[in-house]
Amino acid sequence: MTMWGSKKDSEQNGAEQGPPDNDGASSRRSHRPSSRNDPDERTRLLANNHPPPNSDGYLDPDDPAVSPYNLWSVRALRYLTVLFLMVSFIWWVLLLVSIFVSPPGMHSRGSGFFDFAFTCITIGNLLVAVIFFVAPAKALRITTMIITVLLLVDMIIILSVPRIRVEEGWVGIGSVIWAVFIAAWCILTDRVVAWGKREEEERLTGRPETRRTVKEWLAVMVATVFTSAFIVLVLLMTSTLGIRARDATLEYDGDRILVDGDKYAVHLACVGSEYIKDKKTPTIIIEAGENPSEYDFEHWAYSAYQNGTIDRYCYWDRPGYAWSDNAPSPHSAGMSADALSEALAKQGEEGPWILVSAGTGSIVSRIFSSRHVKQVTGLMFIDPMHEDLLHRIGSPTRGFYLWAWGIISPLGIERLGGALFKGRTREDRIYGRNAYQSGKFIKAALQENLVADSLSKNEVVSARNIQDSDTPLVIISSGIKCRTDGEWERKQKDLTMLTDNLVAWEVVGKAPHEVWRTLEGRTVMERKLGALVKAAGKVKTKEE
Template sequence: MVSLWGSKNGDERSHGDDAENDGGDSGHQPRHSGGREPDERTRLLPPRNDGFLDPDDPAVSPYNLWSVRALRYLCVLFLVISFLWWVLLLVSIFVSPPMMHSRGSGFFDFSYTTLTLGNLLVAILFFSTPSKPMEWGSLVVAFFLLLDMIIIVAVARIRVEEGWVGIASVVWATLMALYNVLTDRVVAWGKKEEEERLTGRKETRRTLREWCAVLTASVIMVVMIIVVILLTATLILRSRDAGLAPPGKRYYVDGDKYQLHLACVGDATYNHQGQRNPTVLLEGGEDPVEDTFEDWVYDAYSNGTINRYCYYDRPGLGWSDNAPSPHSAGMTSDALSEALARAGEEPPWVVVSAGIGGIYSRIFSSRHREEVTGIMLVDAMHEDLLYQVAKPGRGFLLWARGIISPLGYDRLFGAIAKGRTPEDRVFGRSAYQGGKYIKAKLQENLVANSLTKNEVSQARHIQKPETPLVVVSSGINVRKDDEWKKKQKDLTKVTENLLSWDVVNAAPHEVWRTLEGRKVLEKRLGELVKG
C-alpha cells in the first residue's frame, strides 16, 4: 500500500534497495522496493541501504508477535462463546431451559449479551488498527457495566429478578469490555515494537484506510456508550421502583420458581348459620388489577356491600415475577390456587374479572367448581376471540418492544419530563412500558390460541352449571362490534344460572370508569355475595 504522506527524512521514506554498484555506473538504474522498476513515485527517491524494511511492507505487522496472535485467537473464542450464550438467552424468552428461568423479564441479560457481541465484533474487525477513541470508549463502557453489576448485586429485588443468568451476563459483558482495553493496548505496543525493529522507527502516520477504520470504530463506540448509559439509567430507575413495598405479600409458586403477589382487604365474616361469607376474588383485565379496577370494589367494600376481597397480580404484572415460558392461563390459575393455599385463604369465592381476565377466572372457577359461589364477567373476552391476542404480528411487535425495553427511553422520558412515579411504573399508567409486562403479554400471545384456548374450552364443560352468573357489557363495544355483541351473549351461557346481563349504554370497555357502570357493578356484586 502506498502511504498518503511522506516522512520528515527522505532517507527514512526511501522505497528502494541497495544499488547494484556503488554509484559509479551512471548508466545503471537502481531498483526499488524488492527489485521493482522505479516509477513516478519512487524515481527521485534514494535507494534504501540501511537494511530496514519499507513501512508499507506486509511483513511489518503486530501479528509477528505471538502475544498479539494469542489475544486475537482468544477474542474469536470469546465471540463464539458469547454468541452461543446469546442464542440460548434468545431461546429462553420463548422456552425456558431448566435452571435458566429469569424471574425478571429476561430482556436485560439478553441486552448485555448483545452489547458484548457488538463489543467483541468491533474489536476483531479493527484489531490491527488500535486507536485512543476505541481504548477510551471501551473503558467508558466497562465503567458503566461495572456500575450495572454493582446495582444488580446490591439491590436485593433486582438481584432476585435477574438471577444468576442476569448476573453472569453483566459480569461477562464487563470482563469483555476490559479485555478489549487490554487488547487495544497490547496491539498498539506490538505495532510500535515491530515498526521499530523492522523499519528503524515508530510509524506516526495513518493511511486513508486506517483513518476510515478509526472513524468507523469511533462512531460505533459512541453508539455503544449511549446504549450502556441508557441501560444504567433504566437500571437505576428499576432500583428505585424496587423500594415500593407491595400491599399484601409475595408467595412462591410452581416449585418455588417464581413469586405471585396476593393481597386481601377486610376480615372474614360468617352468616347466622356459622358459614363463612364469600370472599370476592378479583382478576384484572389487560392491565394490573390495582390500576383502577380495584377502585370500584374498594368503594363497594367501604359502602358495606361486600365484607372482604382479595386480588392478585398475574405473572409479570404489578409486583409478581415473570413465570417460565411457555405459560398459559391454566398455569396462572394453578399458581393462584397455590398462592391462596400458602396464604391460608379459604373459600367460598365470588370471582370477578374483566377483559381477558375473564379467560383466567373461568378456568379458575371450573377447577374450583365447589368453592366458587358466583361469577361476574365485566365485558370479558370470549375464547373464540383469542385469535386476536395470538396474532403473529402482535407477537413480533411485543418481542421487538421487549428487546429495546432495557434502554428505557420511554420510561426515562416519563420519569424526567412527565413526573411519572414508581406507582405509575409498577402498576399504573406506565406499567405497560416495563420489560416484565411486555414479557407477560408475549407469553400470553404465544399460547393464546392453542394451550389457553383448549383450557378455557375444557373449563366450559367442567363448570358447575348451578353457579350464579352475572354478565356486564360495554354498551359502546356492543353497538360498534356485532361479533363482540354475539360473543357477550354467548358468555351468558357459561352456566345455566344467569342472574342478569347488563349492557351499560355509555360505558367503554372498562365499564367501571363511568358512574353508571360503577353503580351497576356494585349492585350486581352485592347480589352475588349475599346470594
C-alpha cells in the same frame, strides 16, 4: 496512498534513526527473515519471497511484513477474542430461546430482556475488536473504557439492590459480569496491539510509524462511531436500572408468595376481617384484565367493601404484572389459574369464592372456576374475552411487536421520558398508567400471545364443559365495544350461557371496555355484584 509523508522520507528517517552496523551485510541479514530460524516471538507469517529490505537494512513502512501479527502474543489475543465471541454468541442464542421457552435452570424471575441486552453489548464490543483488530486507537480505548465503567455501575446496581438481584437471577448477574470482563478485555487487547504495532515498526523500519493510511483512518472512525453508540445504549440501560432501583422501594399490601416449586412469586393481598372469613362468608377474588388489578379495578372493589356491598375481597397480580415475578415460558392461562390456587392455599384461603374478573382475566377465572367447582359460588365477568376471540391477542404480528418492544425495553426510553418530563411516579410505573412499559409486563403479554390461540384456548374450552351449571353468573358488557364490534357483541351474548343460572346481563351504554372508568359503569357493577352475592347465598343455602 497515505495521509502525509512519503516512502522516501520514511526510509531516510529510518536510516537516520537506525543506521546499519559497520558490517552492512551482516546487519541486513539480521533484519531479513529466515525460514531456517526456529519460531519465536517474532515468527513471520509471510512467505520467504517477500520484497528484500532496503539498502539500509530496514523494510519499507508500507511493507505488509510490518505487522503486529508477527508477535505470537498478538496472535494469541486475537484467537482468544474470537473464542470469546463464539462463546458469547452461543449464550446469546440461549437467551433468545429462553424468551420463548425457558431451558431447565435458566429461568429468571425478571423479564430476561436485560441479560439479553448485556449480551448484545458484549457481542458488539467483541465484533469491533475482531474487525478492527489491527487498527488500535486511543479514541477507541477511551470510548471502550467509558462503556466498561457504565457496565460496572450496572453490575453494582444489580448486585446491591435485592429486588433487582432476585429478578435477574444468576443468568442476569452472569451476563453483566461477562459484559464487564469483555469490555475490559477489549481495552487490554487494543493496548497490546498498539504495543505490538510499534514494536514491529521499530524493529523492521527503524522507527514507530506516526502516519495512517486512509483505510486506517476510516477503520478508526467507524470503530469509534460504533463504541460511541454503545456508550449511549449502556447509559440508557444504566438509567433504566436506576429507575428500577427506585421503584423497588415502593411498598405493597399483602404478600409475595412463591409458587410452582418456588420458581417465581406472585402478589396476593386480602382486605376484610378474619372473623368474616371464619364465618365462611364469600370472599371476592379480583382478577385483572389487561392491566394490573391495582389500577382502578381494585379501587372499585374497595369502594364496594366500604359501602358494605361485600364483606371481604382478595386481589392478585398475574405473573409479570405489578409486584409478581415473570413465570417460565411458555405460560398459559391455566398455569396462571394454578398459580392463584397455590397462592390462596398457602395463605390459608379456603373459600367460598366469588370470582370477579375483566377482559382477558376472565379466561383465567373460568379455568380456575372449573378446577374449584365446590368452592366457587358465583361468577361476575366485566366485558369478558371469549375463547373464540383469543386469536386477536395471539396474532403473530402482535407477538413480533411485543418481542421487538421487549428487546429494546432495557433502554427505557419511554419510562425515562415519563419520569423526566411528565412527572411519572413509582406507582405509575409499577401498576399504573405506565406499567405496560416495563420489561416484565411486556414479557407477560408476549407469553399470553404465544399460547393464547392454542394452549390457553384448549384449557378454557375444557373448562366450559366442566363448569357447574348452577353457579350464579353476571355479565356486564361495554356498550361502546358492542356497538363498534358486532362479533364482540355476539360473543358476549354467548358467554351469558356459561351456566344455567344467569343473574343478569347488563350492557352499559356509554362505558368503554374498562367499564369501571365511568360512574355509570361503577354503579352498575356494584349493584350487580350485590345481587350476585345474594344469589350465591341462596344457592349455598339450598345445597345445605
